[in-house]
Every structure is written in structure tokens, then in C-alpha cells.
Amino acid sequence: MDVIKSKETQTAYKTNEDLLSRFMASSCDMGFEDEQMRKFLRDIVISFILAGKDSTSTAFTWFFWLLDGHLHCKHLIRKEFSMLVTSCHHTHPLNLTFDDLKKLNYLHAALSESMRLFPPIPINSRLTVDDDILPDGTYVGKGWFADYSAYAMGRMERLWGSGCREFKPERWLDGNGVYQPLDQYKYLVFHGGFRMCLGKEMAYLQMKSVVVAVMHEFEIEVVGGGGTPERMVHPPYSLSLVLSVKNGLPVRLKKL
Numbered sequence: 040m041d042v043i044k045s046k047e048t049q050t051a052y053k054t055n056e057d058l059l060s061r062f063m064a065s066s067c068d069m070g071f072e073d074e075q076m077r078k079f080l081r082d083i084v085i086s087f088i089l090a091g092k093d094s095t096s097t098a099f100t101w102f103f104w105l106l107d108g109h110l111h112c113k114h115l116i117r118k119e120f121s122m123l124v125t126s127c128h129h130t131h132p133l134n135l136t137f138d139d140l141k142k143l144n145y146l147h148a149a150l151s152e153s154m155r156l157f158p159p160i161p162i163n164s165r166l167t168v169d170d171d172i173l174p175d176g177t178y179v180g181k182g183w184f185a186d187y188s189a190y191a192m193g194r195m196e197r198l199w200g201s202g203c204r205e206f207k208p209e210r211w212l213d214g215n216g217v218y219q220p221l222d223q224y225k226y227l228v229f230h231g232g233f234r235m236c237l238g239k240e241m242a243y244l245q246m247k248s249v250v251v252a253v254m255h256e257f258e259i260e261v262v263g264g265g266g267t268p269e270r271m272v273h274p275p276y277s278l279s280l281v282l283s284v285k286n287g288l289p290v291r292l293k294k295l
């Protein structure tokens with residue numbers, strides 16, 4: 040609350056580009072009293088922090104686990120961002136801009152593919168407020184839970200074809216290597232419809248910039264071996280609200 044109050048005294052929040060300033064600037068005509076507005080902003084910030092922290096860190100963990108078992112993909116990711124840095128005339132990947140990061144098609148595909156197999160939020164639930172009939176004719180009564188598993192859906196042959204259990208970033212790319220988003224209801228990693236994740240684009244942006252920064256500086260080796268096709272048959276997961284790697288993911292970093 041103190042941070043919000045101190046920002047209110049700086050008129051610069053209307054032009055500042057940090058997230059809180061943006062929320063403040065876009066909420067000022069909502070008709071709230073001062074204190075109501077502060078609570079509203081506090082709740083938005085807390086929900087963004089809660090929703091965005093464990094989800095992205097879980098996604099990173101599986102991503103690096105999978106890369107360790109798919110060295111060709113690791114090589115393609117490094118090649119893609121190194122070429123981008125050169126073509127944009129930057130001296131360091133940390134100088135890549137928002138628009139530059141959007142050009143990392145292969146990395147975007149590899150992140151999507153990793154989350155298809157290991158969705159950070161593996162199971163999700165809804166409680167019905169009224170009787171309803173789903174589009175396929177299934178009856179759902181008032182007060183019932185309707186659950187879905189993004190983990191199971193990401194491994195269904197009917198949806199992803201015979202190679203559904205393989206890590207193949209290429210399935211997200213067209214013939215020119217450009218990333219092709221798929222139907223949000225086939226890929227429910229970020230949920231779908233009105234209550235879809237509000238931080239999806241931010242999550243990709245954050246993950247791309249972190250992957251590039253880390254991989255530019257270090258070679259990452261998973262202690263005990265990463266997600267080779269053989270190890271992927273029985274992945275070491277631990278199921279909670281998020282899909283963690285069981286006992287964490289110890290890695291060795293070698294400075295490049």
C-alpha cells in the first residue's frame with residue numbers, strides 16, 4: 040500500500056512504463072474512492088505475483104530438463120539467438136528488445152512444446168453454478184466439479200498425432216520456421232476463454248529473455264541426466280497445484 044501511495048504523489052506514474060504505473064493509469068477512471076482504489080491495485084499486484092511466479096519457474100525447470108536430453112534443440116536455440124544478436128547489431132543478448140525477442144520463433148516453439156508435455160498447472164477445476172450441457176452432450180449438474188487435465192491432453196494421440204509423447208518443437212513451426220499458435224482449446228496450458236491467463240504474453244517474454252541470458256553465459260548440465268526420450272517415459276514429477284520436478288533439478292553451470 041505504501042508503494043501505491045508514494046506513486047500517487049508522483050504524477051510521472053501516468054507516463055511510467057512499470058506494471059504498477061500502467062495499472063494505475065488505466066484504472067483511474069473506474070470511479071473508486073482513494074482507499075478502494077489502493078486495495079484494488081494491491082489485489083491486482085498480489086494476484087499477478089502469485090499467478091506468475093511458480094508457473095514460470097516450473098516451466099523453466101522442465102524446459103532445462105528436456106533440453107539436457109535433446110542436445111540438438113539446445114544447439115538450435117543457441118544458434119537462433121546468436122544469429123539474432125548479430126543481425127540486430129547488438130553486442131549482448133541482454134540488449135535484445137521486445138520486438139527482437141518476438142523473432143525467436145524456434146525458442147517460442149521449444150517453450151510451448153515443453154509446456155505441452157509438462158504444463159505448469161497440470162489439472163484445473165471449475166464448479167458449476169447451474170445445470171448445463173457441454174457441447175458434446177455431456178450433462179453437468181449444478182454444484183458439480185468439472186475438471187480437465189492439461190497434462191493428459193498434451194499427451195493425447197488424437198490431438199497431437201503418433202509422436203505425441205516426443206519433444207518436437209518443430210510441430211509448432213510452419214515450412215518457413217515461423218511459429219504457428221494452435222487452437223487455445225487444444226492447448227489448455229494457459230486455460231482458455233474469458234478466464235484465460237492474463238500473463239501469457241508476459242510469461243513468454245520473461246521466459247525468452249531469461250533463457251537467452253542464461254544460455255548465453257552458461258552451459259547447463261543436469262546432474263544425473265536430463266529428459267532423454269527414454270527418461271521421458273517415466274518423468275520425475277511431483278503433483279501439487281503446479282507440476283514440479285520431484286526433488287528439484289540440481290544443475291551444474293559451466294561459464295562459456
Ligand code: HEM
Pocket residue numbers: 086087088090091092094095098158159160163164227228229230233234235236237238239241242
Ligand atoms: C508459464 C507461465 C504461466 C502459466 C502456464 C499460466 C497459466 C495460467 C492458467 C492455467 C490460468 C487459469 C487459472 C484458472 O482460472 O483456473 C492462469 C490465470 C492467470 N494468470 Fe497465468 N500462467 C503463467 C504465467 C503468468 C504470469 C507471468 C502472470 C502475470 C504476470 C500471470 C497472470 C495470471 C492471472 C492474473 C490470471 C487470472 C486470470 C483470470 O482469472 O481472469 N500468469 N494462468
